[in-house]
Amino acid sequence: MLSSDINRYISLRRTLGYKLVRAERHLLAFARFAAERDESHIRTGTVLAWLPTAAKSPNAMAHRLTALIVFARFMQAEDPRHEIPPADIKRTTNRPVPYIYTADEITRLLDAAGNLRHQRPNPLRRKLYVMLFGLIASTGLRISEALALRLDDILHDGVLHIRETKFRKSRLVPMHATVMEALQRYLEARRQHAGESDWLFPSVEHRQLYPTTVNYTFRCILRRAGIAPERSQQPRIHDLRHTFATRVLEQCGAARGEVARHFVALSTYLGHVSIHNTYWYLQATPEMMTDIAAAAETLVGENAA
Incomplete structure (x- = not known):
């Protein structure tokens, strides 16, 4: 059944540095659902049937679907009978907008x-x-x-x-x-x-x-x-991290090269595996987004060349 393939897949990816704690939990839950249907291969129809039972919110469904898609690609490379679910199934996500503390x-x-x-x-x-x-x-x-x-x-x-x-x-x-x-x-x-x-x-x-x-x-x-009592979604501890990143970017100079170097340094300081993960912090400062993102990508491209 799929559970043994999942254990093998998780073990392999962990050797590459991924933790996959939630992904492992989601995949094993799907494996149990598929086993109840006597299925040993990933089927799009089974994924569609499982998602609403496994999660209620669009965000939760998206996390489970993402884990399944990556796993399905891995399995299909070995056995084409595995189906890769389309990426647009229940794909809408509502990532919380960060609260920037003063x-x-x-x-x-x-x-x-x-x-x-x-x-x-x-x-x-x-x-x-x-x-x-x-x-x-x-x-x-x-x-x-x-x-x-x-x-x-x-x-x-x-x-x-x-x-x-x-x-x-x-x-x-x-x-x-x-x-x-x-x-x-x-x-x-x-x-x-x-x-x-x-x-x-x-x-x-x-x-x-x-x-x-x-x-x-x-x-x-x-x-x-008495911080933001009127908000339906209260500020989080993680928003302190968002605030730190935003204030750092606000203090960097206006020159494109200077902005890019600040951005790349911030990405490293925060421990992001990719600079694209740092872009999220620009949502709170949209007026800086275009210039910083473009300049940072240019700098990363130059360093990689």
Whole structure:
């Protein structure tokens, strides 16, 4: 059945650096659906029947369809009896528009974090969340990257070692001197409460913080700070990363070559595997989009030549 082919496919792609956690889950779910129909090959009709049962939103359907299309291409190269579903099936996506925080809103957010309710089991709570969200806002780290930091990932001269995140890529992230100073103050407070844990942001049990706990706390902080209460979709932690990228691009010069170099440097700093992934951050600054995208592509083309 398809499940053994999926395991082989996932193992092969992981050797190339892909994580494919969600893709593996989606593909195995489809394999179970196909097995119930006694099918050992990918059929477009089966895909059409499975998608509405597997996901309700257009975004979720698009993610599952994308995983299936790539897998189907892989399988058809070995066996032409596999069908490749057309890419336009339920393909509409509604990627959330990023919320760009103002400098005042970030200040209010960190102030609210510093005034969280005191919890006896977690005396480090206030300082931890101020440092966590401040670090993301000032470096553009992904929340998963920040939560995965350990003490030995803080290198000399104010540099963070981000280990094997998306596509198992590692990178070095320099910090501003003011961020490093704040981090040193946090580490001094942390030494009194974190026990033997080597996580930079430990949980009450001195383990890695759960993302669900962090997201819940962030929503509490947003309410306390009074940030965008009128929005149906509340700002996210990930929007701090969007804000960082947008502010960096806004500060680059107007000359085309200068803009392109800033853009390519930002793409590397953020850990994007392709410069095309960085284009998304330009949505918040549409007046810069055309020039920066064109200039960056030109520069990348010149460097590749």
